[in-house]
Amino acid sequence: MSKVTMTVNGRKMAAEVEGRTLLSGFLREGLELTGTHVGCDTSQCGACVVLVNGQAVKSCTAFAADLEGAEVTTVEGMANPDGSLGNIQQAFQDYHGLQCGYCTPGMVMSTAALLADNPKPTEEEVRHYLEGNICRCTGYQNIVRAVMAASGQDVGALAAE
Amino acid sequence: MYNFDFVKPGSVADAVAALAGEEAQPLSGGQTLIPSMKARLNAPGSLVSLTGIPELVGVCREGDTLVIGAATTHAQVARDAAGDFPGLAALAGQIGDPAVRNKGTIGGSLANNDPSACYPAAALGTGATIVTDRREIAADDYFQGMFTTALEEGEIITSVRLPIPQASAYAKFVQPASRFALTAAFVARYASGVRVAITGASENGVFRWAEAEAALSSDFSANALDGLAHSAHEMIADLHGTAAYRAHLVGVMTRRAVAAAGS
Numbered sequence: 289m290s291k292v293t294m295t296v297n298g299r300k301m302a303a304e305v306e307g308r309t310l311l312s313g314f315l316r317e318g319l320e321l322t323g324t325h326v327g328c329d330t331s332q333c334g335a336c337v338v339l340v341n342g343q344a345v346k347s348c349t350a351f352a353a354d355l356e357g358a359e360v361t362t363v364e365g366m367a368n369p370d371g372s373l374g375n376i377q378q379a380f381q382d383y384h385g386l387q388c389g390y391c392t393p394g395m396v397m398s399t400a401a402l403l404a405d406n407p408k409p410t411e412e413e414v415r416h417y418l419e420g421n422i423c424r425c426t427g428y429q430n431i432v433r434a435v436m437a438a439s440g441q442d443v444g445a446l447a448a449e
Numbered sequence: 450m451y452n453f454d455f456v457k458p459g460s461v462a463d464a465v466a467a468l469a470g471e472e473a474q475p476l477s478g479g480q481t482l483i484p485s486m487k488a489r490l491n492a493p494g495s496l497v498s499l500t501g502i503p504e505l506v507g508v509c510r511e512g513d514t515l516v517i518g519a520a521t522t523h524a525q526v527a528r529d530a531a532g533d534f535p536g537l538a539a540l541a542g543q544i545g546d547p548a549v550r551n552k553g554t555i556g557g558s559l560a561n562n563d564p565s566a567c568y569p570a571a572a573l574g575t576g577a578t579i580v581t582d583r584r585e586i587a588a589d590d591y592f593q594g595m596f597t598t599a600l601e602e603g604e605i606i607t608s609v610r611l612p613i614p615q616a617s618a619y620a621k622f623v624q625p626a627s628r629f630a631l632t633a634a635f636v637a638r639y640a641s642g643v644r645v646a647i648t649g650a651s652e653n654g655v656f657r658w659a660e661a662e663a664a665l666s667s668d669f670s671a672n673a674l675d676g677l678a679h680s681a682h683e684m685i686a687d688l689h690g691t692a693a694y695r696a697h698l699v700g701v702m703t704r705r706a707v708a709a710a711g712s
Contacts, residue, residue: 290455306452307452307453307454307455307495307496308450308451308452308453308486310483329487330484330487330488331480331483331484331549332626334546334548337548340551343524343551344547344548344551345548345551345552346548346549346552349479349480349483349484349552350479350483350552351455351476351479351483351496351498353455353457354455354457354476354479354498354500356457398547398548401547402547417547419546419628420545420546420547420548420549420628421546
């Protein structure tokens with residue numbers, strides 16, 4: 289066991305890890321930040337996506353020990369300082385961008401990474417960027433609407449599919 | 450997964466020393482290695498992370514060659530190679546999904562040599578040089594079959610030197626579940642001739658399509674490939690496609706790559 293320290297959602301946090309401790313386990317079990325979901329644990333579904341140094345990363349496919357000193361943002365860090373829903377979270381609620389909600393933390397974090405890079409994406413760019421995030425409720429239409437709304441664009445113009 | 454010792458050296462020399470230990474394996478982006486460890490297909494005694502070595506990261510042009518540090522992520526190549534070598538940047542931007550591209554590295558991909566991975570096609574299709582801690586290996590000698598390379602035990606790739614072509618493109622038929630190539634072609638035109646590398650298709654991993662190279666070297670157009678078909682011999686056959694289907698895709702994707710590369 290060794291101690292790993294990261295800045296998580298702006299706060300310096302530490303936990304004991306083994307070599308095999310994944311970032312998802314460090315967050316969920318070490319720090320009790322259970323907002324990050326582990327869907328498939330085989331790197332395919334994207335439910336566990338968090339930001340590491342500003343970049344979207346599958347937390348189930350990274351070792352905590354390899355990320356000593358990293359800046360990590362999880363879905364808990366997406367809320368406003370007063371605890372109310374942040375812009376992206378609010379858009380997911382307003383546009384019903386979730387059904388069972390299991391994939392939502394990864395969707396929100398991937399959206400945060402996309403909008404940081406590309407503040408006004410087209411619908412096609414949203415769909416392309418989210419290809420690594422799978423919603424098994426197949427609620428993609430409203431997820432895309434939520435992302436477009438979060439970017440401040442008119443979702444009324446989006447064609448229904 | 451089974452537990453292991455984790456070490457993160459700060460220099461190539463320290464990494465090579467750590468890899469001399471028993472059952473030690475290198476870890477780069479981990480986007481293949483970690484899932485294979487979870488499935489207990491791989492159980493190293495210790496993992497030596499290569500992501501804390503600054504000299505292994507970066508994209509820089511040296512004359513007509515693009516030099517890419519082995520631990521450079523696909524996302525960085527997609528961004529930083531776009532000006533000097535757009536065909537390569539486009540290939541890097543099609544690997545996996547955004548989160549995979551933020552972790553996976555060119556060195557890791559080439560060392561693994563998955564028969565359906567994208568980078569082997571670019572390395573072979575450009576006649577790249579694989580630079581390791583101890584020698585330089587020509588791409589034509591480096592790829593030795595599915596998941597097999599010329600790398601020795603404990604040898605690590607430090608950089609890849611890719612000759613920049615006059616024109617190039619990568620055409621990938623995506624297997625949508627894995628996002629690997631069901632079959633893909635990388636085509637590169639040089640003053641000395643055209644190279645065509647195919648990934649995803651053969652049981653022997655990435656390979657050059659000699660007949661297409663000859664045809665395209667005299668006439669760099671999709672029409673030059675008319676009447677040319679690749680044999681289905683030793684092509685991969687699985688639930689996603691038969692050997693004959695992949696052989697057909699070899700022709701289709703090569704034509705598309707040539708058309709995309711322009712003249």
